[in-house]
Amino acid sequence: MSLNKNQAQHIAMLARLKLSDDEYAESVEKLSKIIDFVDQLSAVDTTDIIPMAHPLAAAQRLRPDDVTEVDNRDHYQQNANEVVDGLYLVPKVLE
Amino acid sequence: MRADWEVVIGLEIHVQLATKSKIFSGSPTAYGADPNTQANLVDLGYPGVLPVLNKEVVRMAILFGLAVNATVARRSVFARKNYFYPDLPKGYQISQLELPIVESGEIHITGGDGIEKRIGITRAHLEEDAGKSIHEGFNASSGIDLNRAGTPLLEIVSEPDLRSAKDATTYMKKIHSIVHYLEISDGNMQEGSFRCDANVSVRPLGQKELGTRTELKNLNSFRYIEKAINIEVERQIDLIEDGRKVVQETRLYDSDKDETRSMRSKEEANDYRYFPDPDLLPVEISDEYIEIVRATMPELPDAKQARFIAEYELKSDDAAILTASRFLATFYEDIVKATDATAQVAANWVIGDLGGALNRDGLDIGDSKISSDELAGLLDKIHDNTISGKIAKQVFEAIWDGEGSADDIIESKGLKQITDGSAIELVVDKIVASNPTQVAEYKAGKDKLIGFFVGRVMQETKGQANPIQVNQILKDKLK
Incomplete structure (x- = not known):
């Protein structure tokens, strides 16, 4: 088991997940397997290898600094639970 | 600390x-x-x-x-x-x-x-x-x-x-x-x-x-x-x-x-x-x-400040103020290029009078109500003795308030400096004649009274007499 319950709880907190004890047990086991699987990569000697940031051997394409988007607020806000004066409303963030 | x-x-x-x-x-x-x-x-x-x-x-x-x-x-x-x-x-x-x-x-x-x-x-x-x-x-x-x-x-x-x-x-x-x-x-x-x-x-x-x-x-x-x-x-x-x-x-x-x-x-x-x-x-x-990007690099504040000190012989503090913004620096240099007045005079006006007016009205240099050309023109009027520095401040305010160009304002308000020696002499004679006590004191060695006479002449001419000429003529007359 490469992951303990405390670590799993920390990950769940960061991901804003609420898990039951049973679910923790299951996640710890599954996540540990994933980590062990990926850990096999540690066997490779990477001393002289430049870390790869992306699997594609290409560089980022750049776009010209042009405004190409128009105001579509009404359309996008049809998805929102609550909107007032054009603002998306969410449960109060500051107490 | x-x-x-x-x-x-x-x-x-x-x-x-x-x-x-x-x-x-x-x-x-x-x-x-x-x-x-x-x-x-x-x-x-x-x-x-x-x-x-x-x-x-x-x-x-x-x-x-x-x-x-x-x-x-x-x-x-x-x-x-x-x-x-x-x-x-x-x-x-x-x-x-x-x-x-x-x-x-x-x-x-x-x-x-x-x-x-x-x-x-x-x-x-x-x-x-x-x-x-x-x-x-x-x-x-x-x-x-x-x-x-x-x-x-x-x-x-x-x-x-x-x-x-x-x-x-x-x-x-x-x-x-x-x-x-x-x-x-x-x-x-x-x-x-x-x-x-x-x-x-x-x-x-x-x-x-x-x-x-x-x-x-x-x-x-x-x-x-x-x-x-x-x-x-x-x-x-x-x-x-x-x-x-x-x-x-x-x-x-x-x-x-x-x-x-x-x-x-x-x-x-x-x-x-x-x-x-x-x-x-x-x-x-x-x-x-x-x-390609490096080739577009503008002159940066430190370099500009050093150049202003070297090229225009400005005080370091003045150069720092003038180069604090690129726009202000350009405004200043445009004036220096356009006027016959010295670079230091231009600096004094940009920092003092223009800076003061901007501050007072809460404006940025970009919103200045006087253009660099207008200010350069005004400095020329001082330089060629059309108006005195003091009158120029009055003209500056009038341009600021949108009353027209320096020439128009000087003309319409009759602010042109009196440089005609004989005209100044007439006023000096009048002041000397009407202040016998001070004349006596001056002649007895109270040199400081020259300021009193200059003040009276300037008052009489509404500040328009050329102060250097007034001084000279007074000294001759009071000998």
Whole structure:
């Protein structure tokens, strides 16, 4: 088991997940397997290898600094639970 | 600052880059639009959208890097910084961690102690801004405006080389002036285009290890930065002298109460789980492109100031004021080129009279109600003795108030200087004749009374007589 319950709880907190004890047990086991699987990569000697940031051997394409988007607020806000004066409303963030 | 303690400050400055569109989308970046009218699919974090990097943002970052003598990375990488907050709909901010676009730069400042020092710039990286949360006025809700989400930011991180609040503001003003000169940001602090976080710690003088630091967030005026840092330094020294400890935390400056207080954020463990953003490929910058950008480098504030001192023989303080903004420097040079008056006279007028008028009316040099041509023309009128310097101030105000050109105002108000010797002589004779007591005293050796006579003549001529001639004629007559 490469992951303990405390670590799993920390990950769940960061991901804003609420898990039951049973679910923790299951996640710890599954996540540990994933980590062990990926850990096999540690066997490779990477001393002289430049870390790869992306699997594609290409560089980022750049776009010209042009405004190409128009105001579509009404359309996008049809998805929102609550909107007032054009603002998306969410449960109060500051107490 | 208290003796026996050394203050250590590093600044993180967020500069909003003055692009037309956002860093990863084609939405406009204009300030002050109706909420969410400039937030589109990419900015809203919809699934399946792809960020595409704005070329102009890369150019601006390179230009800044070159201006602070830094290394521009030939290859840099964008990473995801993960955290939850409603004004960040994707759940992560696209930023740069391990391979920022700019590294290892420096600027020189005159520190709070009057000594010139080098301030290292650790790095400057590109990232997107978040939206805005509005907490007032919605009862149990917060309102979210995502217009700002995706606005390009250049975060400039200094080394912990600053040793006082004064150092910090001087450094910040210099960075402000540089980004302004480079025209990569409007630097508007009220609108949040230029904001700063300060990492502050204290240690006993002579100690090598750094003390525990706190981070002061979102300081958005030069005055607040200085106050906030000074207050935080006092607080930390008090704690340590009391035998207590400084806690590493984020603190907010409250300008109303003039205190800093802990943000007590629940997720204080800053576990951002950065990883390279798979939506964005590494950014590659060629040597050729860097040279193309370098060729567009304008003269920077320090170089301009040195040139003003050498070329126009200005006092160092005057040169510093005139080069504080690129626009003001150009305005000044336009006057110098157009007028026969000396460069120092032009400097006095730009700093004194023009600066005063701008201040009084709360205007920027860009909104000046007198053009550089008009001011140059006015200085010529003094130079060729059409009007005196004193009258010129009156004409300046009239031009400022939109009453017309210098010529029109001088003509219509009859302000032309009297340089006709015989006309001045007539007035002098009259004044001498009507003040026999003072004439006697003067002749008895009370030389200072010359001022009294000059004053009377100027009064009589409504300030229009040429003061040099008045002086000369008076001295001859009173012999």
